[in-house]
Amino acid sequence: MDEVSENMSSQFRMECGNHTDEDLELISSFNYWLEGVLMIIVGIFGLVGNSVSILVLASREMRNSFNYFLIVLSTTDNLFIFITLLDYSFTRVFSWPIDFDSEVYAIFFPRVFYPLNNISMTLSIFLVMVITHERYIAVCHPHAYRQNEAEGGGTRVLICTCIVLIPAIIINIPKFFETELTFEDSVDNEGLFNNYTVSYDVTDLRKNPNYIRFYVNWCLLVFTGIIPLAFLLFFNYKIFQGIRYTHARCRKSRSGEINLAAILVCIVVVFVVCNLLRVVLNVFELFWLDNIFRCGDEFMHAAWFHCLNSISHLLLVLNSSSNFLIYCSLGTNFKLVLRKVFNRICRVKERTNLETKQNDMDMDILGVAEQTVQNINAISAVSAVSAVHSNGIIETSL
Known part of the structure; x- marks a missing residue:
């Protein structure tokens, strides 16, 4: 009986598959x-x-x-x-x-x-x-x-x-x-x-x-x-x-x-x-x-x-x-157009980089100009205060 069951099981594995x-x-x-x-x-x-x-x-x-x-x-x-x-x-x-x-x-x-x-x-x-x-x-x-x-x-x-x-x-x-x-x-x-x-x-x-x-x-x-x-x-x-x-x-x-x-x-x-x-x-x-x-x-x-x-x-x-x-x-034409597209992308990227650098330079120049104006205004304010003090001393001595 066991031998028959084993044969049937073996036949089932052969027909249905089995993974080790x-x-x-x-x-x-x-x-x-x-x-x-x-x-x-x-x-x-x-x-x-x-x-x-x-x-x-x-x-x-x-x-x-x-x-x-x-x-x-x-x-x-x-x-x-x-x-x-x-x-x-x-x-x-x-x-x-x-x-x-x-x-x-x-x-x-x-x-x-x-x-x-x-x-x-x-x-x-x-x-x-x-x-x-x-x-x-x-x-x-x-x-x-x-x-x-x-x-x-x-x-x-x-x-x-x-x-x-x-x-x-x-x-x-x-x-x-x-x-x-x-x-x-x-x-x-x-x-x-x-x-x-x-x-x-x-x-x-x-x-x-x-x-x-x-x-x-x-x-x-x-x-x-x-x-x-x-x-x-x-x-x-x-x-x-x-x-x-x-x-x-x-x-x-x-x-x-x-x-x-x-x-x-x-x-x-x-x-x-x-x-x-x-x-x-x-x-x-x-x-x-x-x-x-x-x-x-x-x-x-x-x-x-x-x-x-x-x-x-x-x-x-x-x-x-x-x-x-x-x-x-x-593709002969494909390779030619691919180079053109690649060069076009590179030029656009270079132009973008140049514009970014130019914008950075403009911002730096603008920052320097604003700082210069602030310094001039500060100097002018100090000069005005000094002049007021000088006038006050002169009037007191008179």
Whole structure:
């Protein structure tokens, strides 16, 4: 009987997973160093780099549809980085400025952090697809592209952004219903109601096997993995065909198109590399669905899966943080405008310092002048008193 129970327990551990002390220590180390320390370093660099990119791309010399799309992409990436750092790095790893188990986190996580993080990631994926299609139009259909630019590139960028924002929100609407707030009454030592604590819990929808199978795995895998990857491969192939055709006609126009195409290719390559692990882990979960349904809340992913998941989270932040390096490495106009903006900021700072020094000098001169006037008035007063005393002595002697 004991042998049968032991075999059943062993089979349960194999199907549902089991973590040893070494596994827990390894998972904790990966969470701390990858989702904590490294993610903060990469994320802060990404926030600064994307902000500088927006400043440069919004300048007068860089105004075109392609750069407008890059501005929207950088803004979306900054939103994703900010939420990811706040949720994973600061809250879950370092418990600052709020704790993972705090009521504040419980209130904001189900309705703000979790859904908005997924929406921003999905929107970033769709924007890369839109930018790729924009480059395809510019290279393979230049007349239509110039006509669109003449009619107003900014308006077209706004319309395209709204078009991809709507499906990004629709796809992630179920995320708003995966968690819910829970309220638990707390009583004092006498058994009287004292207060209630706010927490959150997973809803029945998130536990539903069909929801997990068809939405969490298949739907997100198809719409944020397979379709974007196939789309990017197809249109990048078309772009290179268009560049080859352009080179055969006019060598001069090839230089500018290759520079923009190189920027796009690097963005796409970084996107594919950084998102590939996320897609692979999603595919792995498809093979574990039966065990997940059978074990329920007792199911535990293997330690290596948790470690790779931490790497995946870091790679997603790296993907959103790397565009500034791509622009600086390959964007010829970007580097020129960046130097101009930097020099302009330095000149403004120098002018501010000079004005501050001039104001300080003026204040010093004014202070010296006021002190001089006070001294002259004091001397005049002393002279007047002396004269009065002298007149009094003279009158007395007379």
